[in-house]
Amino acid sequence: xxxxxxxxxxxxxxxxxxxxxxxxxxxxxxxxxxxxxxxxxxxxxxxxxxxxxxxxxxxxxxxxxxxxxxxxxxxxxxxxxxxxxxxxxxxxxxxxxxxxxxxxxxxxxxxxxxxxxxxxxxxxxxxxxxxxxxxxxxxxxxxxxxxxxxxxxxxxxxxxxxxxxxxxxxxxxxxxxxxxxxxxxxxxxxxxxxxxxxxxxxxxxxxxxxxxxxxxxxxxxxxxxxxxxxxxxxxxxxxxxxxxxxxxxxxxxxxxxxxxxxxxxxxxxxxxxxxxxxxxxxxxxxxxxxxxxxxxxxxxxxxxxxxxxxxxxxxxxxx
Numbered sequence: 442x443x444x445x446x447x448x449x450x451x452x453x454x455x456x457x458x459x460x461x462x463x464x465x466x467x468x469x470x471x472x473x474x475x476x477x478x479x480x481x482x483x484x485x486x487x488x489x490x491x492x493x494x495x496x497x498x499x500x501x502x503x504x505x506x507x508x509x510x511x512x513x514x515x516x517x518x519x520x521x522x523x524x525x526x527x528x529x530x531x532x533x534x535x536x537x538x539x540x541x542x543x544x545x546x547x548x549x550x551x552x553x554x555x556x557x558x559x560x561x562x563x564x565x566x567x568x569x570x571x572x573x574x575x576x577x578x579x580x581x582x583x584x585x586x587x588x589x590x591x592x593x594x595x596x597x598x599x600x601x602x603x604x605x606x607x608x609x610x611x612x613x614x615x616x617x618x619x620x621x622x623x624x625x626x627x628x629x630x631x632x633x634x635x636x637x638x639x640x641x642x643x644x645x646x647x648x649x650x651x652x653x654x655x656x657x658x659x660x661x662x663x664x665x666x667x668x669x670x671x672x673x674x675x676x677x678x679x680x681x682x683x684x685x686x687x688x689x690x691x692x693x694x695x696x697x698x699x700x701x702x703x704x705x706x707x708x709x710x711x712x713x714x715x716x717x718x719x720x721x722x723x724x725x726x727x728x729x730x731x732x733x734x735x736x737x738x739x740x741x742x743x744x745x746x747x748x749x750x751x752x753x754x755x756x757x758x759x760x
Contacts, residue, residue: 448475452546454539456481459511459531468493470532472543477550479519496530497521498550502624506531507592507600507616515540517547520597527596568621570594570628570651571687574614575661577632579680580607585634585644590682592616594625604635608680626651630682632666643671645679654688661685689729706734707741711750718754 451474457465458481468481471492479496496519506516515537519530534540574590587604590612602612631646645666654660665681705713714734721730731751738747 445475448473450474451550452543453485454543455485455535456543457533459533465513465533472546472550474550479547498547499552501530501551502622503544503548503551504594504597504599504622505618505620507618509600509602509614509616510591510598517544518597518599519547519551529597566623567689567691568623568625568651569689570618570621572616572618572628572630573685574602574612574616574630575683575685576609576611576613577607577666577680577682578609578663579678580610580632580644581679582608584642584679585632587635588632588644589635591631591633593629593631594618594621595627596629621651630664630684631671632680632682644668646671647682647684649684649686651688654686656688656690659685659687703737703741706737707743711747714747714750715754718751 451472453469453471455467456470457467459465468483469485469487471480471482471487472478473480477498479498480492481494481496482490482492484490498519501519501521504518504520506518508514508516510516511531511533513533515534517532517534517540519532521528521530532543534543572592574592577588580588585607588607588610589604590602591598592600599618600616602614605612627648627650629646629648632644633641634644635641645668647664647666649664661683663681663683666679668679717730717734718727721727734747735744738744
């Protein structure tokens with residue numbers, strides 16, 4: 442069983458696990474908080490069943506998994522780094538709530554590879570990345586009759602576009618990546634050739650340093666694809682890809698620091714809310730503001746007032 446009676450079991454339940462044969466199989470998982478192990482079994486009869494496998498969380502990092510990667514929602518990714526390789530365990534929950542709860546329980550037990558940060562310990566740093574893969578030009582048609590893009594954080598794959606016809610594929614697909622870990626310094630876009638019978642092959646890639654992006658400012662640019670390190674058969678020009686990015690790097694103070702602001706926001710008339718709405722007119726800013734305001738008003742039991750007032754404000758603006 443590999444679980445002692447004195448071990449702290451943080452969570453247990455069924456999840457699907459992705460195999461190297463590109464198939465999903467359902468297992469019963471047990472999260473052992475004492476040993477920092479995630480064990481999985483064929484069924485939930487633990488007294489009569491030996492584990493099929495064990496994931497040692499002390500050497501893992503938890504990454505988000507966009508539903509586009511497997512065309513499947515509610516997925517998690519546990520990444521183990523070796524000396525020269527990266528191994529991923531892909532898990533999938535039945536619901537978004539279950540996936541979020543598993544992530545919440547697993548994350549504190551994982552290896553925390555967080556670099557030194559100038560941000561004080563009582564302050565939380567929140568980073569999010571919005572990537573819009575727009576289109577590409579001059580993708581070699583013979584090498585890639587159909588092509589798609591894979592987005593990676595550092596070297597961990599997290600999402601992908603749908604295949605489109607080369608040489609000038611148009612994707613126009615958006616990906617919102619919340620809670621980007623502090624150790625992430627780059628994101629990369631790799632263009633793959635969609636093989637009908639053979640294995641999909643990398644054509645070229647571009648790597649963007651997050652520090653080169655201006656926080657809270659949308660950036661759109663063409664990037665020349667490089668074949669270095671991809672094993673691509675072509676060493677010449679393999680085209681370029683157009684990417685629009687929006688990177689946020691926010692610092693969140695302790696909750697008590699916001700008490701005065703909360704009182705100001707929920708005052709009758711919501712004048713402060715309207716003032717913020719006038720400032721945050723960009724789509725990304727307005728979406729972030731709406732989510733933050735909803736959480737604040739929900740905590741005070743006044744979310745109905747917020748929704749009613751904002752709806753009336755929007756109607757007035759459109760009129």
